[in-house]
Amino acid sequence: MTTAHQAGRRLEGAARQAANHPVLEKLAKVGFAARGVLYAIIGLVALQIALGSGGEADKSSAIHIVRDSPFGDALLWVMAVGLAALTIWQVSEAVWGRPEVRSRVESVSRAVVYAGLVFSMVALLTQNKAATSTDSQSQDATKALFELPGGQFLVGLLALGVMALGVYWIYEGWTEKFMKDMRVTEPRARGVVVKLGKAGYIARGVIAIAAGALIGQAALTYDPDKAAGIDGALKSLADTPAGPWLLVVVAIGLVLFAAYCFAEARWHRV
Numbered sequence: 001m002t003t004a005h006q007a008g009r010r011l012e013g014a015a016r017q018a019a020n021h022p023v024l025e026k027l028a029k030v031g032f033a034a035r036g037v038l039y040a041i042i043g044l045v046a047l048q049i050a051l052g053s054g055g056e057a058d059k060s061s062a063i064h065i066v067r068d069s070p071f072g073d074a075l076l077w078v079m080a081v082g083l084a085a086l087t088i089w090q091v092s093e094a095v096w097g098r099p100e101v102r103s104r105v106e107s108v109s110r111a112v113v114y115a116g117l118v119f120s121m122v123a124l125l126t127q128n129k130a131a132t133s134t135d136s137q138s139q140d141a142t143k144a145l146f147e148l149p150g151g152q153f154l155v156g157l158l159a160l161g162v163m164a165l166g167v168y169w170i171y172e173g174w175t176e177k178f179m180k181d182m183r184v185t186e187p188r189a190r191g192v193v194v195k196l197g198k199a200g201y202i203a204r205g206v207i208a209i210a211a212g213a214l215i216g217q218a219a220l221t222y223d224p225d226k227a228a229g230i231d232g233a234l235k236s237l238a239d240t241p242a243g244p245w246l247l248v249v250v251a252i253g254l255v256l257f258a259a260y261c262f263a264e265a266r267w268h269r270v
Contacts, residue, residue: 025270028089030082031114032268036261037079038062038117039200043254046234050247057251058230060131063120073125080121087114089270134229142215142224152219155227159216166208173201181269193263200257203250207233 041062045055055061067076090111094104120131132140145154172178178197184190211233218226228236237247 024085024088027082027085028270029265029268030078031084031086032082032261032265034079034082035086036258036265037066038258039254039261040258041065042230043251043256043258046247046251046254049235050238050244050251056133056231057234058134059117060120060133061231063117063124063131067124076121076125080118080125083114083121084118087111087118090114133231135227135232136229138211138215138227138229138232139224142218142227146222146224152222155215155219155224159212159219161212162215163209163212166205166210166212168205169201169208170205173198173205182264182267183269184263184267193260193267196256196260196263199253200260203253203257206237206250206253210234210236 038059039062042057042059045061045065046057048055049057063076066072066079069075090107094107094111097103097107123129124131141158142155145151145158148154176194176198178201179190179194182190182193182197184193207230211228211230214226214228214232214236218224234247234250237250238244240246
């Protein structure tokens, strides 16, 4: 065995030990709770929009709302540390977790999302740099794709991918597959957690399908400004035949998903 190989094995062992450290586990649970705070705010703002008030219902807006609250900076630092721990844990899951390709891809995608949230929080706290809205991010990504060869086709594929993700979330919610890593042994508590997760995943799926439809509209019209993220997708639900009531139902689903995130902070395997 070469010295380089031995060094690599030692480095891998150290990385595994760090990923399994009890401190990281506790911080990751803080990260689940931080995600719950963000979804609770998004759901409540979406509910206000449905009832006729203004506002932006996405993660960037939620981050700013947290900072503007009492002890906002301290709370945001705690959330950033927790989400950073979740990022590290998801990276370790992608490398050493379940061997299925789907599981590894899911871990990588979650790590990217969590890392983006951490970056936004730290930039706001250290540089007072406003977090970019999900609508702007979606529009920027669409513009970048339009500039590539076959850009309109690529935007169409992005739209289908986002809608497929929404369908998958609805499937995951309906079949209760989200419970595979939840260690809830008490039957009554498990029943409550299942209901929270089911409602939350289905609500997230509806939002993703709406966002994908808006990106698809941008592809068909060659207009990147029609693309939208969470906020635009939520507001588009109020323009459906079901009217604002659909947005009310989805907003309540997001609040229930926030409660599920808090349940993850207690019972999720880390």
